[in-house]
Amino acid sequence: MELLQTAAMTTAAERLKQDADDASPTHVEALFEVTPPRAPSSRVVTFTTATTYVFNVAYGGSALPKKSGPPIGMADIHIDEFHEDLRDELYQLQTSDVEHKRRRRVRKFDHLERIDMLKRAKYHVRDIATFCMDAIDIRKSRQESLHQFRREVYQADVADDEDTPRDDEGHKADDTEDTMMNAMHELKRLRPPMFEPPCHSLQP
Missing domain, CATH: 1.20.5 (Single alpha-helices involved in coiled-coils or other helix-helix interfaces)
Structure with missing residues (x-):
C-alpha cells in the first residue's frame, strides 16, 4: 500500500514538473506559441486649414540685389490673412490643377521696378536714393x-x-x-x- 502511494505521489510530482517545463518560455514548444510583433503602422499627417498672410512691400536691407537696385523685402506686420479649408474636395482639385500648371520660379525685379515698388510703398525719393547708395557701398x-x-x-x-x-x-x-x-x-x-x-x- 505504501509503495502504491509513493508511486502515485512520484507520478503526480513528475506530471507537475512536466507541466511547469511546458509552460516555461524557454521550452521548445513554447517558442512556436509566441506571436510575432506587429509591424509599425504608417502615420500620415494631414492639415485641415491653410493660412495665407499678406505683407506690404518695404525696404529690406538683407535682400541685396546682385547687380543693381535697392533691396526690397516685406513689412514687419502683415496687412491681411486668408484661411482656406483643405478638407474641401473642390479646393483640393483646384489647387492640384494649379500646382501642375504653375511653374515654380522666383520673380526677379530689375532696378526700375524696385524703385517703383518703393514709391508705391510711400517711401520718399530721397530715402530711395539713400537705399541705392547704401546698396552700392x-x-x-x-x-x-x-x-x-x-x-x-x-x-x-x-x-x-x-x-x-x-x-x-x-x-x-x-x-x-x-x-x-x-x-x-x-x-x-x-x-x-x-x-x-x-x-x-x-x-x-
Whole structure:
C-alpha cells in the first residue's frame, strides 16, 4: 500500500514538473506559441486649414540685389490673412490643377521696378536714393572682401610652392612622383594586350 502511494505521489510530482517545463518560455514548444510583433503602422499627417498672410512691400536691407537696385523685402506686420479649408474636395482639385500648371520660379525685379515698388510703398525719393547708395557701398565692400580673400589664397599657394623642396632639374619632389605615376598609368593604358595563341597551334 505504501509503495502504491509513493508511486502515485512520484507520478503526480513528475506530471507537475512536466507541466511547469511546458509552460516555461524557454521550452521548445513554447517558442512556436509566441506571436510575432506587429509591424509599425504608417502615420500620415494631414492639415485641415491653410493660412495665407499678406505683407506690404518695404525696404529690406538683407535682400541685396546682385547687380543693381535697392533691396526690397516685406513689412514687419502683415496687412491681411486668408484661411482656406483643405478638407474641401473642390479646393483640393483646384489647387492640384494649379500646382501642375504653375511653374515654380522666383520673380526677379530689375532696378526700375524696385524703385517703383518703393514709391508705391510711400517711401520718399530721397530715402530711395539713400537705399541705392547704401546698396552700392555694400556691393563694393563685398567685392573688395572677395578680392582680398583671393589674394590671400594666392599668396599662401606661392609661399607653399617656394618652401617645397625641388630636385636637380627644378621640379618639386611631389610633382616628380606624380609625374612618374601618371606616366606609368599612361603606358599601361597604351600598351597593347598580350597575344594569346590559339590552343590548336600548341598541338604537334
